[in-house]
Amino acid sequence: MKKTKKERQLALTASIKENPFVTDEELSANFNVSVQTIRLDRMELSIPELRERIKHVAVKTFDDEVKSLPIDEVIGEIIDIELDEKAISLFDVKPEHVFQRNQIARGHHLFAQANSLAVAVMNDELALTVKSELQFLRAVKAGQRVVAKAQVIDRNPEKNRAYVKVVSTVDQATVFIGTFEMYRMTEQSEGDGN
Amino acid sequence: MKKTKKERQLALTASIKENPFVTDEELSANFNVSVQTIRLDRMELSIPELRERIKHVAVKTFDDEVKSLPIDEVIGEIIDIELDEKAISLFDVKPEHVFQRNQIARGHHLFAQANSLAVAVMNDELALTVKSELQFLRAVKAGQRVVAKAQVIDRNPEKNRAYVKVVSTVDQATVFIGTFEMYRMTEQSEGDGN
DNA sequence: CTGATATTAGTACCAAGTGCTAATACTGGA
DNA sequence: TCCAGTATTAGCACTTGGTACTAATATCAG
Numbered sequence: 527m528k529k530t531k532k533e534r535q536l537a538l539t540a541s542i543k544e545n546p547f548v549t550d551e552e553l554s555a556n557f558n559v560s561v562q563t564i565r566l567d568r569m570e571l572s573i574p575e576l577r578e579r580i581k582h583v584a585v586k587t588f589d590d591e592v593k594s595l596p597i598d599e600v601i602g603e604i605i606d607i608e609l610d611e612k613a614i615s616l617f618d619v620k621p622e623h624v625f626q627r628n629q630i631a632r633g634h635h636l637f638a639q640a641n642s643l644a645v646a647v648m649n650d651e652l653a654l655t656v657k658s659e660l661q662f663l664r665a666v667k668a669g670q671r672v673v674a675k676a677q678v679i680d681r682n683p684e685k686n687r688a689y690v691k692v693v694s695t696v697d698q699a700t701v702f703i704g705t706f707e708m709y710r711m712t713e714q715s716e717g718d719g720n
Numbered sequence: 721m722k723k724t725k726k727e728r729q730l731a732l733t734a735s736i737k738e739n740p741f742v743t744d745e746e747l748s749a750n751f752n753v754s755v756q757t758i759r760l761d762r763m764e765l766s767i768p769e770l771r772e773r774i775k776h777v778a779v780k781t782f783d784d785e786v787k788s789l790p791i792d793e794v795i796g797e798i799i800d801i802e803l804d805e806k807a808i809s810l811f812d813v814k815p816e817h818v819f820q821r822n823q824i825a826r827g828h829h830l831f832a833q834a835n836s837l838a839v840a841v842m843n844d845e846l847a848l849t850v851k852s853e854l855q856f857l858r859a860v861k862a863g864q865r866v867v868a869k870a871q872v873i874d875r876n877p878e879k880n881r882a883y884v885k886v887v888s889t890v891d892q893a894t895v896f897i898g899t900f901e902m903y904r905m906t907e908q909s910e911g912d913g914n
Numbered sequence: 915c916t917g918a919t920a921t922t923a924g925t926a927c928c929a930a931g932t933g934c935t936a937a938t939a940c941t942g943g944a
Numbered sequence: 945t946c947c948a949g950t951a952t953t954a955g956c957a958c959t960t961g962g963t964a965c966t967a968a969t970a971t972c973a974g
Contacts (some may be wrong), residue, residue, distance in 0.1 A: 554722075560952065560953050562952075575931055580775055581741070640780065657856070
């Protein structure tokens with residue numbers, strides 16, 4: 527049985543977002559409605575026609591040929607944080623994070639999650655990693671969710687240091703342990719003129 | 721005065737390369753020839769029509785929109801490698817690798833370069849990092865080129881282990897030192913059924 | 915001046931639409 | 945049950961940026 531207008535329009539939006547190259551005709555076939563209905567839907571949702579959509583995608587790429595995104599600000603999603611104390615982040619391992627050969631996550635992704643969490647938990651203008659010791663205990667595979675828990679275990683205000691321990695687990699099993707010696711830059715004294 | 725056919729076709733190719741979004745009509749105006757001439761030129765040069773050109777640009781970007789995020793197979797460019805012995809890679813620090821606040825490179829990029837170099841130097845089907853110790857000695861800024869040198873310093877064939885030391889420098893100054901205990905997986909014995 | 919090459923013109927057609935009008939279907943409430 | 949209002953479908957003219965093809969002119973070289 528057919529979906530309601532609302533459901534269809536939601537699905538339509540999703541469908542086009544996922545594949546901007548789809549024509550009204552294909553959509554009408556997918557949703558078992560007439561092409562006109564699809565057009566009306568697009569109007570209401572103010573989704574431009576195929577050619578415009580494609581053009582936008584193309585222009586976008588043409589523009590940013592420069593930037594080619596790096597790893598994001600924080601790797602993983604921080605779901606809990608108590609500054610200067612502890613923090614937790616989640617990282618979903620996707621196919622692009624693993625070795626093709628055996629689907630095992632590359633070490634630097636686990637490190638990136640842990641390290642950026644260690645940086646985030648510091649209650650400072652900026653924190654830099656000085657030293658770190660890592661143990662990769664268990665292979666993590668694509669599709670798994672890594673939970674990283676960071677804990678500030680020690681501080682040395684005179685030397686502007688803090689020590690953070692990060693334990694990452696998958697389904698309660700520890701897969702990675704890292705300790706980080708962080709250099710904190712709280713003082714704005716030597717800030718730039720900006 | 722008008723250009724010869726050859727000149728025009730050269731200019732046309734360049735023109736379209738520079739701006740794939742130009743229509744035949746615009747081109748015909750640019751070169752002071754008829755639209756048909758432009759079409760004939762495109763035929764001879766086998767340059768596809770506007771929409772196809774745009775679509776290709778769009779598809780390209782759409783493709784790498786998916787994969788762009790992961791760090792690539794090897795971070796940095798390997799310029800010299802002696803399997804099981806040593807390897808060297810270059811990594812140019814770009815704006816996207818640094819903290820916005822102070823332009824200092826994020827630790828995980830240095831780690832990623834070093835770690836992937838350590839993996840690469842292993843003469844094995846696959847190598848995984850087991851443990852590692854890192855020192856971030858000096859801040860690296862955007863625009864600098866990091867030279868990472870990996871050296872296999874020890875081996876323990878019975879335990880399938882190897883030890884790799886990576887020293888990264890910028891202008892001869894050491895910025896990062898990492899030691900990696902690697903687990904090697906040479907034996908195909910326990911391979912999956914794939 | 916002739917023949918080949920180059921250019922222009924014009925027609926029919928296509929895809930993937932927009933914009934508009936009109937008919938039909940469906941659905942909820944008095 | 946009927947009626948109003950919303951939803952859906954249909955149909956037609958028109959638009960862009962072309963393709964495919966034919967035919968008429970220009971232009972130039974020997």
